[in-house]
Amino acid sequence: MSFCSRDVCAIRLHGAQDTSLQKMIVASVYMPEADDPPPHDMTRLVNYCEEAGLELVVATDSNAHHPLWGMETGNERGKKLVEYLFTTNLNLLNTGSKPTFINRRSRTIIDLTLASEEASKHISGWHVSEEMSCSDHRWIRFDIQVKTLTAVPRRDPRRTNLDLYTLRLNTILEQQEGPQRIEGIAEIEEQVSTLTDTILDCYHQACPLTTPSTRSGRKNNWWGPELERLRGKMRRQLNRAMNTGTDEDWDSYKSTKAKYKKRLRYRSTNSWRKFCTDIETTMQANRVRKVLSNNSTITLGSLRKPDNSLTNTPEEAERVLVQTHFPDCVISHPVSWEEEETTPSEDEWQQTHEVISPQRTQWAINRP
Structure with a gap:
């Protein structure tokens, strides 16, 4: 409703x-x-x-x-x-x-x-x-x-100390003594698990958890000394008008208030226009998209439906978007695939040995 x-x-x-x-x-x-x-x-x-x-x-x-x-x-x-x-x-x-x-x-x-x-x-x-x-x-x-x-504390991969990560990983891999020959699936799984744990441990040390700030400490960049002075002047004139009650003081307060509102609207609007016009590259636009997408509390608002009523839930709003932009589409239920265990053949194992080798694994780890 x-x-x-x-x-x-x-x-x-x-x-x-x-x-x-x-x-x-x-x-x-x-x-x-x-x-x-x-x-x-x-x-x-x-x-x-x-x-x-x-x-x-x-x-x-x-x-x-x-x-x-x-x-x-x-x-x-x-x-x-x-x-x-x-x-x-x-x-x-x-x-x-x-x-x-x-x-x-x-x-x-x-x-x-x-x-x-x-x-x-x-x-x-x-x-x-x-x-x-x-x-x-x-x-x-x-x-x-x-x-x-x-x-929720999280890790930012962009702030990873790559020098520390590479140093720790190389040191640990040099100290580990792996088997000369791997026999069977169990040993492969064990070696993969060991390597995975080693990489994750080094990554966690080079990129510790940080708690993102829930409130922005930035002030409005369009606020300045001019608006501060006008607001102070308006407050003083209102107090004076309330004390004296004369038409002259009330007119002065009204005039300053109109000027303050005009300058406030101009500064805020001009700042937003400048922000939008300065987005000239895809990278700058993508940065804005990332800032908005990082906020998990942002949800789809109400949309007006064909019957002129409004949606009440995000799911209902999503259905309206789909039906509006893709009117002939059919929304089907997701398909669940049953897992099936298979045993690799000799040819598949041979191909695996050709693709994966200790030298290539070391190259992938040390790749900048």
Whole structure:
């Protein structure tokens, strides 16, 4: 089912490592002042989550006043919204009486955070941020406490110390005394196993395990002193306008905010365009592909099906891709091949001796 519309945007979060919170729906909802709250699309979403047993978090601009979320007085919209919330399993997470919406005419609390019972237990640190938001609405911050993906240690072959690997392997092979003549399959398997273990041990010593970083420490390369100064100036002018309340100070704040938003949009957009235009070779494009493919958490998103509905799972999205791009193909079940043991003939053993020799094996190991 699709719950995204002009005023509602919902996404599904998957937490494979957290058994208590496998799936969660996070939605952003706008409640127009011209309509009675809550909007129909929101009620559909809430009902769907309750019936499907999904946890739900809703961040909404309610345009409603009520003492339940810190306003001194309420209005009819707030009363209707509260009456609706009492019929659902949603909890109100707002705390305190800090305004979430500030302009020259008013300071109100109209931005609400709602969460289902189990989701509420995983949310902490709810607060109205002092950070500038480029809007009359303030940022609302909170943490969702779930078990994060644990980075699995791995080896990067590109960082292998080849000098150490070659030195260790040559030293061990010189010290080992193999049989003058190999008789039978058992001895061949034993020698292959010994050589394989030796190569792997040397490789593991020359290329130790490393734990990849799960978070990037890089900052936005488009952020600079100009944006830092504009943000500081905008914060100072907002504080001054809130203290004095004069139209002149509010106009100054509004002008600086518009300039800051314009420069922010320009710098970020220009940086992305430069990044894309600088990809001129196949090697550079392949590097971007590797960066994206290394992230195992990236999954195929929802796609719109011919009946105008959206896919709910990656498997369903894959089927839509196949049916769209290969409409006449037939998806068959994989074939399982039964293993059959065979005994090599004398001719096959003779051919093996001609292809594989100690000299060729040594050459393959020492090949740079």
